[in-house]
Amino acid sequence: MTIWLLTVVPVVTFGQIERLNDEYRIQVSLDTATHTLTAKTTLTWTNPDDKPVDHMLFHMYYNAFKNTNSTFFSENEFPESLRPPQDDGCHWSYTDITDIKDNNGNDLTTMISYIQPDDTNILDQSVLRLDLITAVNPGESITLSFDWNAAIPNIMPRTGYNKEYYFFAQWFPKLGVYETAGMRYAEEGSWNCHQYHANGEYYSDFANYNVSMTVPNSYVVASSGWLQAKHTFDSQMTTWTFTCDNIIDFTWATSPHFTVQKDKFKDTDILFYTYPYKEDIASRYFTAIKYCMHYLDEKLGDYPYPTLSIVDPPIHGLFTGGMEYPTLVTSISFNFFPQGFRTPETLVMHEFIHQYFMQMVATHEVEEAWMDEGFTTYWEGRILDDFLGESCSMVDFAGFNIGTKEYNRFEFLNSEYNTSAPITDKSYEFESSAYGPISYNKTALWLQTLERMIGVELMDEIWKTYFQRWKYKHPCRQDFIDVVNELVQLKCQKFPDGMDWYFDQVIYGTDLCDYAITNISNDVITTQAGFIDGDIDCLNSIETDSIKSTITIRKIENITVPQQLKVYFKNGNILTEELFATNEYTEVSYTTDSEITKAIIDPDTLIYIDRNLLNNSYTTEKLSQKTNNTMTSWLQGRFQNALEFLSLLI
Amino acid sequence: MSKQKTILSTIALSWKNAAGSWQIWSLLLLVNFIFAKLISAPIANIIDSASLNRVIPANVSLTYIYDLIQNDQHLVSQIMSTLPIILGVYLLWTVFSTAGIVNSVFYKDFKLSTFLSGGLKFFFRFLRLTIYMLILLGFIGFILYKVLTFGEINIFQIDSEDFLISRAVWLSICFAVIYTFLKLWNDWLKITIARLNPKFFFRQSIGAISQILNIKTIVVFLINILIALAMILLFRTIGQIIPIVAILITQVIILARLWYKIANLSSLSMLNSALDRAEES
Structure with a gap:
């Protein structure tokens, strides 16, 4: 038996105040008949600032799917064909705090209001403000106890239910991040809590979670953290209790059809959840994920959690696939997926790399999406090319090969939006089609260029230093730039003044290179x-x-x-x-x-x-003639075959 | 025993005819080569213009292809616009050459003059037949697509993709079987047109349906396909084992397919004539 002792108490200090993890205890019950959650949360928060804090902000992200007035729906550009049917019953959702008290017994229920820090849409209720009767003094803690309930959305992006498949992401009232002066871009202490947007992801603080989910007996639960207890208390319902420390979010999924397969990497249990008809793909996931874990273990540092859960949703839960959450990732595959299409490997590796970049090194996914998506895409290219071969790590099918790094390059350069914005834009400020190529692919491309310019050994040292220095913290771009400059100036004679000249162009600029x-x-x-x-x-x-x-x-x-x-x-x-x-x-x-x-x-x-x-x-010599001839012959042969094939129709 | 012997001798004689009709298959191969050149040459030009004075990489990759297209987008769009014209003309040539082959196998005269006169004689009727065939194939494809998507498939409503995949597999098998019979019917009708020389062939096309549902015809048709596949596989394997210039192997494989085309029509012609003799007696 392995006893896990995580470093629960953070060592980060801003000023004199120690920054402590939030503490969540959540008891939630799922009603599969009404698709609702009934829950009770106890939350302890410690003020890290040197001044009193008189209010708190919460993410209430289920309210993004409350009605068509939300900011999410006003920005949403999802194709109509992919929208769930809205005509047979209510598919909308909400989260409602019905009763909230502080540790002094003050009833704060009437102190709740909704605010819109990002836009002027007063109908959006995805950020809740709670005014406190008693301000929290520096270094002191407040414990809030609140009852809440929620209607679960029907297959909205990344969360919700469909048929008997439930995926719970952004499902509970979750505290924003209180940023003290000097932390990231904060000039004075304030809450950082964004509304839910159509483009972009999340930002929250490190916390210790203890979550008990009560679900029907036949349901299997996949969750962040590790299972502490499973208690069947009547013939109908079972409570699963999971715990996890030092993570920035908590996610779970449940279905009566889940099958579970297990593997292990060092001391980490890898659990794979899917529907029975897709069980065979497990070996592909296990092989890929263990390779990835080994690679990052060497290059960055240990994956410190005792479990990693992989959820591969059924086809009707497709919207929840390909996402990253602490100690739980989701992928996408289809039955009979050809071995040569590496989508499952690519997705599971990408989402796992996020455990490092944005889960442990907790950058802001909304304000600086490139620092998690771009970094992850860079590592995905490195690891996949190393794992499967540079020329065929993405597709290796019927003589047709594509490598991951070159595909990233193609995705960025081929995008008509590739110069439309610098990567520093907030995710919801991008034109929808520009977000991916710029945040993911451009970043990966300039990181690959940086790696080649300064050498892979130095690049590895930069990554390791950055990871070790900033794990369990919230760095911003300058923190990464500082690490690069520090080591480049120290170890790379070619660039004695560091790399600001490069970052000015690739991070803050929109130009291309040729x-x-x-x-x-x-x-x-x-x-x-x-x-x-x-x-x-x-x-x-x-x-x-x-x-x-x-x-x-x-x-x-x-x-x-x-x-x-x-x-x-x-x-x-x-x-x-x-x-x-x-x-x-x-x-x-x-x-x-x-x-x-x-x-x-x-x-x-x-x-x-x-x-x-x-x-x-x-x-000045036509050295390429020989290669040209080979290629022309190849093309000639292909077209001769194609034409002869066409004549078969006649 | 005698039926087997007839089948085998029909096939043997057909392939002998195919190999012996060197003037025809040489011309077919040459035209195939020229048309392919018409498509591949402009693409080669793009490569040339992009890599003129360039050191180009040893391997073709997405990076190389993308950079190549970036280099000369104008020429790429030119190729895309002329491609349908080239394919259309090649289709007409195929109609003509099929008419020529049918004429040659029917008269067992494999001289170029017989081939060309047959092409001219039957061109428009075969063109009509081709259009009917394409319409039929399109209609069958449409029906199969409707069956594939039957029940308003919404990925959010289905339990798993399994039934969609198995439906697609079964429909592909159905399409292969239907296409095989359609192709047999089409080839048989061509021979019948050559034999009876009708202006319109509605009655013959109906009659062909019952005539091809004959075990001997089907067996001969399928064996010819198997022989062609075996030859292609053999040549491919030889090409992989022995380092012969790729373009030569391609020619040999194309040649095998042309021989199959001639042998198949030759077999059907013999069977069709035998039917004719049987009807007369």
Whole structure:
């Protein structure tokens, strides 16, 4: 038996006040007939500020699905075809606190109001403000006890029920994050609590949870944390009690059809929940997740929790798939999913990496989505390419291969919105189609470029330092930038001033990067002609053995990065030099006794963010002819086959 | 025993005819090659223009293809707009050449002149037949799609995707069986048109339905398909084992498919003529 002793008490301090985890005790009962929850919560919060706090803010995210007036629905651009049927009964939801008292016995029920910190939609009720009768003094705690009930939404994105499948995310009144002065961007202590938006995810504080769910006997519960007790108290209902410390959210799912399969990585139990018809996919998940856990274990640090639950929902619960929650992730697969399509592996790895970036290193998913989604996409590319091969880690089917990193590059560069906003925008400020390419793919792409520029060893050290320094805390972008600069200045001679010049362009800017070599000229140098130095003899120009060769480099897009230039001479000499081309056109000249035959800018493809790698090279000889012939033959064969196939119809 | 012998000898003779009709299959192969070149050459041009003076990577990858398309979007859209025209013309050529093959196998004369005169003689009737065939295939496809999506499938309403997958598998099998019979009927009708030379062929197309539902015809038709598949598999395997230039292997595989086409029509012609003789006697 393993006894788990997590570091429950955080060591973070802002000023003199120690920041303590919130403490939640929730008893919730599920009524599957009415699709409602009835619950009681006891919440203890400690004021980390050096001034009294007289109110508290709560996420009431089920109210986002309360009616069509919510901010979520006013922003929602979900395709009509994917909307659940709304015509046979009520599919809306709500959360309602019916009775709330503080530890002094004050009834605070009438002190509740709804506020809209992000917009002017006064009808939105996704953020609740609770005014306190007695302010909480610095370092002191308040314990609130409240009864609440909720109607569960019918298959809304990421949460709700459908048929006998229930997935509970953002399901309970959850405290916002009180940010003290100096924490992230806070100039003075205040609550950070956003409304529920159509685009974007969540932000909450570290807490210790003890949650008891009472569900019908036949139902199996998958949950954040680990099972402490299971008590069947009558012929109808069973209470499952889960506990978990030092996590930023708590999620659970239940269904009478769940089957559970188990595996183990070190001391962590991996539990896989799905419907019986999809059980066979378990081995794919277990293999992928163990590889991922091992990889991150080495590169960043231990996964410290004793369980990891993977939920693969049935098709009617598809909206809840592909999400990350503390110690519980969801994926998506379909029966008979071909092995060559790596979607299950990609999803489960991606969601697991989130355990590090946004669960343990708890960045703000709404205000800085790139710091969890982009970081995760970067790691997903690294791990999947390492696991399955660089050229086929995403698709390896019928001779058709795509790698994960190159797919990320394609997703960003191919998006028509790729320059529409800097990655620093809040998630709900992005145009809906820009959010993914910019937050996920652009970040991954510039991180890959950074890794190649400074070297993978230093990059690994940066990641490890960042993770170890900021785990169980809430860093912001400057905290990441600071770690990069600190280590780059210390260990990378190439960039003695750090990487701010790069971050200014890729984090705060919207420009793209494209360098091209547009020409190579080789001119024989001739001697001077005419009357030289007062000589009365007229000299004719004659050719010398020297050749002046000029390489023309064009900076097509605005991002400026230092590059290597590799120059090949006809006599076999090869020259490599550093180049920092800041103007639109840059000419590099050499005077030697041999012609230049070939030049390549960025020969090792360090600048992966470059939008066209093909124009990075130039050759005065047509070296590519052989490859061209092979490709033309390949195409010819494919089209001959296709045409002959077409004739079968006749 | 004699039925088996007849089947085997029909097949053997058909494949012998196919191999012997070198003028026809050479022409078919050449035209196939030229049409493919018409499509592949502009694409090769894109590669050339993008990689002219470039060092291009050794492996074709998404990165390479994407960068290539980025390099010359104008030419890509040009190719996309001319592709339907090339395919349309190739379809017409296929109608013509099928008419030519049918004429040749019917008269057992595999000279190019017989092939070309057959193409001219039956072109419009075969074109009509092709249009009917495409309409029929479209109609069957539509019906099968309706069956696949029967019951207003909403992913939020179904218990699992299993029934959808098994429905798709069964419908694919159905389509394969229907298509096989449709193809047999279509080929048989072509031979009948060559034999009876009717202006309109409604009566013959009805008659063909009962005529193809004959064990010998079906067996010969299926064996010819199996022989073709075996040949393609054999050539593919040889191509993988022996490092022969890929383009040559492609030609051999295309050739096997052309031989099959000639052999199949030749077999059906022999069976059709035998039926004719039986009716006369």
